[in-house]
Amino acid sequence: MSKVTSLAREELVKPGAPGVVPGETARAEDYRLIMAIDRACRACVVWGAGYLEYDFGEHPMNPVRLDLTMRLANELGVLDRIDLREPEPATDEALQTVHSAEYLAAVRAASEDPGFLGFGLGSADNPVFPGMYHAAALIAGGSEQAARLLWAGAAEHTVNIAGGLHHAMPGAAAGFCVVNDVVLAIRTLLTEGAARVAYVDIDVHHGDGVQAAFYDDPRVLTVSVHQDPRTLFPGTGMAAETGSGDGVGTAVNLALPPGTGDNGWLRAFRAVVPGALAAFKPDVLVTQCGCDTHHEDPLADLALTVDGQRAAYAELHELAHSVAGGRWLAVGGGGYGVLRCVPRSWTHLLAEVTGFRIAPEAAIPQSWSDHLRARGIQGRLPQWMGEGREPDPQPWAPGGETWLDRSIAATRTACFPLLGLDPHDPRD
Numbered sequence: 001m002s003k004v005t006s007l008a009r010e011e012l013v014k015p016g017a018p019g020v021v022p023g024e025t026a027r028a029e030d031y032r033l034i035m036a037i038d039r040a041c042r043a044c045v046v047w048g049a050g051y052l053e054y055d056f057g058e059h060p061m062n063p064v065r066l067d068l069t070m071r072l073a074n075e076l077g078v079l080d081r082i083d084l085r086e087p088e089p090a091t092d093e094a095l096q097t098v099h100s101a102e103y104l105a106a107v108r109a110a111s112e113d114p115g116f117l118g119f120g121l122g123s124a125d126n127p128v129f130p131g132m133y134h135a136a137a138l139i140a141g142g143s144e145q146a147a148r149l150l151w152a153g154a155a156e157h158t159v160n161i162a163g164g165l166h167h168a169m170p171g172a173a174a175g176f177c178v179v180n181d182v183v184l185a186i187r188t189l190l191t192e193g194a195a196r197v198a199y200v201d202i203d204v205h206h207g208d209g210v211q212a213a214f215y216d217d218p219r220v221l222t223v224s225v226h227q228d229p230r231t232l233f234p235g236t237g238m239a240a241e242t243g244s245g246d247g248v249g250t251a252v253n254l255a256l257p258p259g260t261g262d263n264g265w266l267r268a269f270r271a272v273v274p275g276a277l278a279a280f281k282p283d284v285l286v287t288q289c290g291c292d293t294h295h296e297d298p299l300a301d302l303a304l305t306v307d308g309q310r311a312a313y314a315e316l317h318e319l320a321h322s323v324a325g326g327r328w329l330a331v332g333g334g335g336y337g338v339l340r341c342v343p344r345s346w347t348h349l350l351a352e353v354t355g356f357r358i359a360p361e362a363a364i365p366q367s368w369s370d371h372l373r374a375r376g377i378q379g380r381l382p383q384w385m386g387e388g389r390e391p392d393p394q395p396w397a398p399g400g401e402t403w404l405d406r407s408i409a410a411t412r413t414a415c416f417p418l419l420g421l422d423p424h425d426p427r428d
Contacts, residue, residue: 041326041355044083044155046142051087051162054135054178056127060299061176065335065342066162068372072343073350075365076385081354083155087142089134090184094144098183098213103171107178108133120173136179139163143181143331147188150284150329157320157328157353161346164288164333166207167234175205175234182288182331183213186220189284189329195219198282198324200273201226202312203290203333204300206237206253210288216245221252221280223273225265227293227302228255228407239410242418249418252276254411257403258301262308262391264404265293269315271396271408272415275428277323279419285324287316290333291345297337306341307360307389310348317352328353339372340382348385360386398424 052063110116110128146158167175201207201224214220243251295303320328335342362385412423421428
């Protein structure tokens with residue numbers, strides 16, 4: 001049983017019937033809880049079953065997380081509001097704008113040779129598998145396609161949840177990432193006519209590959225909010241990394257202490273990201289929405305709930321409209337709680353881009369859980385779309401002495417003057 005609560009601007013929709021009366025007690029499987037926000041948005045998701053072929057085998061990055069996300073979004077009616085497009089693989093020519101020809105040849109060779117070792121491939125993080133080149137090119141092509149659709153005006157918001165492979169470097173695989181689809185998407189936007197692109201990465205790991213690609217490029221602002229790199233892979237992303245050459249001031253890194261939860265994360269985000277984006281004035285916002293910040297994630301040490309992650313997506317959505325004319329391209333990223341975190345979190349992301357949010361008190365459809373049980377899954381499954389938390393962060397103010405406050409101050413001190421902002425003024 002669940003209690004339907006009345007929230008500002010809610011639209012409670014029961015499939016095939018009038019809206020549920022706010023305050024009514026009903027069986028969750030009888031309705032979908034959908035909260036209409038200020039705007040309904042034209043949303044496009046690039047998705048295909050071929051994404052599931054990006055499969056390292058016995059590995060934390062299990063493609064089932066993508067399948068379960070799309071199943072859950074479908075069961076909750078989210079996909080009814082989305083234009084779905086089939087991805088096409090990126091061409092060799094497109095991939096060579098991101099990676100060296102030598103590295104791409106190595107990926108092709110590794111796709112045919114299970115014993116291949118080199119260029120970061122064949123390691124525990126990046127084991128090789130048959131068809132790897134095509135699988136990686138398909139994900140990269142999906143992000144490239146999302147960029148083209150967005151800039152052409154086919155949708156206000158576009159998504160590729162299989163994307164977000166932000167660690168891949170020009171000449172090497174790294175951190176489960178073979179091809180850097182994010183760099184390809186941003187370069188596509190620049191080629192198509194965007195003068196300034198802002199990239200915000202909320203994965204628990206630093207977005208090092210994207211930062212490296214644009215570190216000296218004044219057209220691209222890279223912002224990464226991540227666990228302190230002194231405690232986590234890839235070991236980069238400190239506040240002092242601010243860009244080089246003509247790009248000085250266009251790299252922003254916010255390193256958070258292990259254990260940071262919903263309120264601390266949102267406090268830090270609000271203290272840095274909106275001000276930096278407003279100062280940069282981008283034409284488009286690209287976000288990497290890794291959900292490995294979750295408190296149950298097996299590979300990292302932040303402590304967000306699904307409710308905190310849902311709030312983060314809402315913040316990004318608002319920023320897309322306030323600083324980038326509504327143009328928002330979102331990709332997935334990390335997230336290794338494949339049953340309890342990723343499907344819920346990214347279903348909230350998909351709902352957010354449509355402008356109709358799924359309420360956290362909505363029940364997980366029984367059909368979704370039955371599918372998992374039929375596949376032999378015995379673990380504890382989620383029952384609700386939220387975890388019963390309501391984030392309530394306190395505003396940042398200068399002078400705080402906690403590790404979190406010192407991290408915020410370090411980032412603002414390093415970056416804000418380069419963006420024409422006052423690091424000590426909380427209004428900036």
